[in-house]
Amino acid sequence: MRLETVVLGVGLVSLVLGATAQKAVPDQPKGIAAALFAKASEDDYVGAETCAGCHAEHVAEFKNSGHAAYSNDPRAPLSKRGCEGCHGPGKFHLDEEHPENVAFTKLSAKESNAACMRCHAETMSQSQWHRTSHQQANLACVSCHQIHTNTPADEKLAKAKIASVSSPLVVAKPATKKLLKADEVTLCSSCHQAESAQFRLNSHHPLPEGRVTCSDCHATHPTNKARKTVDIVKEKCASCHAEHTGPFVFEHDPVAGLTGDGCAECHRSHGSHNPKLLKSFSRGLCASCHTEKTTTHYPGRTCWSAGCHVALHGSNSDSRFLKP
Ligand code: HEC
Numbered sequence: 298m299r300l301e302t303v304v305l306g307v308g309l310v311s312l313v314l315g316a317t318a319q320k321a322v323p324d325q326p327k328g329i330a331a332a333l334f335a336k337a338s339e340d341d342y343v344g345a346e347t348c349a350g351c352h353a354e355h356v357a358e359f360k361n362s363g364h365a366a367y368s369n370d371p372r373a374p375l376s377k378r379g380c381e382g383c384h385g386p387g388k389f390h391l392d393e394e395h396p397e398n399v400a401f402t403k404l405s406a407k408e409s410n411a412a413c414m415r416c417h418a419e420t421m422s423q424s425q426w427h428r429t430s431h432q433q434a435n436l437a438c439v440s441c442h443q444i445h446t447n448t449p450a451d452e453k454l455a456k457a458k459i460a461s462v463s464s465p466l467v468v469a470k471p472a473t474k475k476l477l478k479a480d481e482v483t484l485c486s487s488c489h490q491a492e493s494a495q496f497r498l499n500s501h502h503p504l505p506e507g508r509v510t511c512s513d514c515h516a517t518h519p520t521n522k523a524r525k526t527v528d529i530v531k532e533k534c535a536s537c538h539a540e541h542t543g544p545f546v547f548e549h550d551p552v553a554g555l556t557g558d559g560c561a562e563c564h565r566s567h568g569s570h571n572p573k574l575l576k577s578f579s580r581g582l583c584a585s586c587h588t589e590k591t592t593t594h595y596p597g598r599t600c601w602s603a604g605c606h607v608a609l610h611g612s613n614s615d616s617r618f619l620k621p
């Protein structure tokens with residue numbers, strides 16, 4: 298151990314000197330994580346105490362990370378344990394001639410994701426990730442997740458992307474979870490400003506109030522059942538609005554999802570200028586499909602008010618939806 302420390306001490310000096318004289322760690326080639334682990338033997342792992350000799354701050358910080366418990370599992374093989382489980386076998390990093398390691402901040406999204414997927418392919422199917430719009434848009438796991446710190450980066454995110462919005466969107470902020478860079482609303486909004494602004498409209502899902510959040514409707518890591526990043530709409534809506542989704546004896550085709558977008562045929566999902574998240578608050582809403590009916594009988598302001606088609610989501614007693 299003592300000999301090792303001495304050797305490392307020399308290594309430190311030359312590495313630090315190297316870092317000032319020229320870039321100590323060169324740009325990463327493709328497939329770096331896979332390549333490094335493939336050529337490693339047991340002796341190539343040096344352990345976190347060694348890393349602490351030069352990266353005390355990162356080691357201290359990582360102790361408080363939500364990922365530490367998983368990374369410190371003593372049952373895991375060396376290649377999946379501690380700092381080196383992510384950054385690669387220490388010996389290669391400490392090689393004076395040709396230092397190599399997995400440096401997430403320097404990798405392409407594809408490379409960086411592959412390094413996470415070394416383990417997460419087991420917990421999260423690769424094919425599911427590849428179906429998401431986020432993967433296709435070249436996002437990295439670390440676009441949304443942060444490993445070393447549990448401190449939310451929301452101020453930084455807010456400053457970077459949503460500075461133009463003067464008042465905060467959220468009244469009741471949901472907690473930051475799952476190693477995300479910030480609470481979900483702040484995180485998602487930092488890139489999807491237009492969508493989050495819709496929650497400011499008069500009629501909106503109570504997301505600013507903290508009663509629903511983006512992932513209640515969007516499966517960021519979809520399962521086999523889910524379509525891309527937006528789950529099958531009716532199923533999602535039904536999980537909270539069972540009373541409007543049936544099944545009914547007399548189904549209204551669009552509500553039952555027979556005409557296409559299901560609930561979204563009439564409702565906006567995020568927010569709307571019209572009451573009840575409706576696309577339009579007039580008989581025009583119904584007339585968009587029932588062109589013939591609106592010319593033969595003239596309802597009041599809307600087809601569903603004034604005691605007419607009050608059960609328009611579907612009825613168990615009336616085929617024209619006049620009663621529930
Ligand atoms: C002898 C000192 C020393 C030890 C021990 C050491 N490192 Fe480093 N490490 C450095 C230096 C110097 C750099 C280069 C910093 C730079 O390029 O800005 C570095 C860079 C890194 C980087 C960033 C690479 C990059 O390209 O920016 C990571 C990640 C890293 N080290 C992780 C580790 C891990 C994990 C361990 C333990 C297995 C470890 N280090 C052990 C000195 C050390």
Ligand code: HEC
Binds near residue numbers: 355380403444445446
């Ligand atoms: C689960 C994977 C994982 C583990 C385990 C891990 N790191 Fe990191 N590390 C990262 C990621 C990802 C980054 C990039 C910054 C971020 O997203 O937090 C990073 C950044 C760094 C950096 C800064 C260099 C850079 O690329 O920005 C150093 C140094 C570092 N880690 C050292 C360590 C040490 C030392 C340990 C062990 C105590 C460790 N890491 C454990 C994933 C990990």
Ligand code: HEC
Binds near residue numbers: 367438
């Ligand atoms: C050495 C193996 C390994 C690597 C590499 C790894 N993880 Fe993990 N991670 C785990 C294990 C094991 C768990 C716990 C089981 C699970 O939730 O899948 C976990 C859990 C997580 C969680 C859930 C935390 C929670 O609070 O429930 C997130 C998020 C995560 N990892 C992100 C990442 C990211 C991002 C990377 C790449 C920078 C990464 N991991 C790399 C092994 C790893």
Ligand code: HEC
Binds near residue numbers: 426475
């Ligand atoms: C667009 C943002 C985003 C990206 C990109 C992303 N995640 Fe996540 N991840 C999330 C959110 C949001 C959650 C929490 C979902 C929830 O609680 O329903 C999460 C949860 C997780 C969990 C915990 C799952 C569980 O069921 O507890 C793991 C593990 C994870 N992510 C790993 C990854 C890995 C690995 C990648 C890269 C391949 C990745 N994530 C890319 C947003 C993202």
Ligand code: HEC
Binds near residue numbers: 486489517526
């Ligand atoms: C780092 C930026 C970034 C973050 C953070 C992010 N996204 Fe995305 N998201 C994108 C990009 C880029 C696309 C690709 C389509 C586009 O340009 O809108 C996308 C696509 C989507 C789509 C599909 C849109 C479509 O047209 O198919 C949904 C839904 C979505 N994101 C939801 C979320 C949610 C929910 C979160 C928070 C967990 C989130 N995003 C976080 C950048 C981001």
Ligand code: HEC
Binds near residue numbers: 509510515565567
């Ligand atoms: C009540 C459920 C629900 C919530 C909560 C929700 N969404 Fe959506 N979102 C949907 C549905 C359904 C669609 C697709 C149908 C549509 O266009 O309305 C959608 C579409 C999207 C799209 C794609 C837009 C496009 O033009 O294709 C993005 C991006 C998005 N949502 C982001 C977010 C973000 C970010 C949040 C959180 C701030 C969020 N959503 C919260 C249900 C929801």
Ligand code: HEC
Binds near residue numbers: 500509533573575
């Ligand atoms: C996570 C649960 C959840 C999901 C999923 C969900 N909603 Fe909601 N929805 C709510 C809550 C909570 C309210 C507010 C009810 C209240 O204030 O009494 C609401 C209100 C509404 C309203 C009435 C708005 C108003 O102004 O009165 C409509 C319409 C609606 N949701 C449609 C949908 C549609 C369509 C979907 C699927 C895209 C959906 N919801 C998914 C929880 C959810």
Ligand code: HEC
Binds near residue numbers: 552610
């Ligand atoms: C054919 C158009 C149409 C479709 C499709 C539709 N709705 Fe509605 N929905 C309406 C109208 C119109 C209202 C307003 C009723 C009122 O004010 O009495 C409404 C109101 C609501 C409300 C608020 C009820 C209240 O009492 O405040 C919820 C929740 C709701 N719909 C959920 C859904 C869900 C979930 C779906 C998909 C399964 C769906 N809607 C499909 C037209 C539709």
Ligand code: HEC
Binds near residue numbers: 609618
């Ligand atoms: C997306 C298209 C669409 C929208 C919007 C829509 N409907 Fe329908 N509706 C249908 C279809 C398709 C049927 C079944 C076939 C048919 O009879 O025309 C149907 C059936 C009905 C029926 C059953 C009686 C009949 O004509 O056979 C009534 C009543 C009805 N709709 C009322 C409404 C009202 C009120 C609205 C506005 C809130 C509305 N619909 C909006 C597509 C739509």
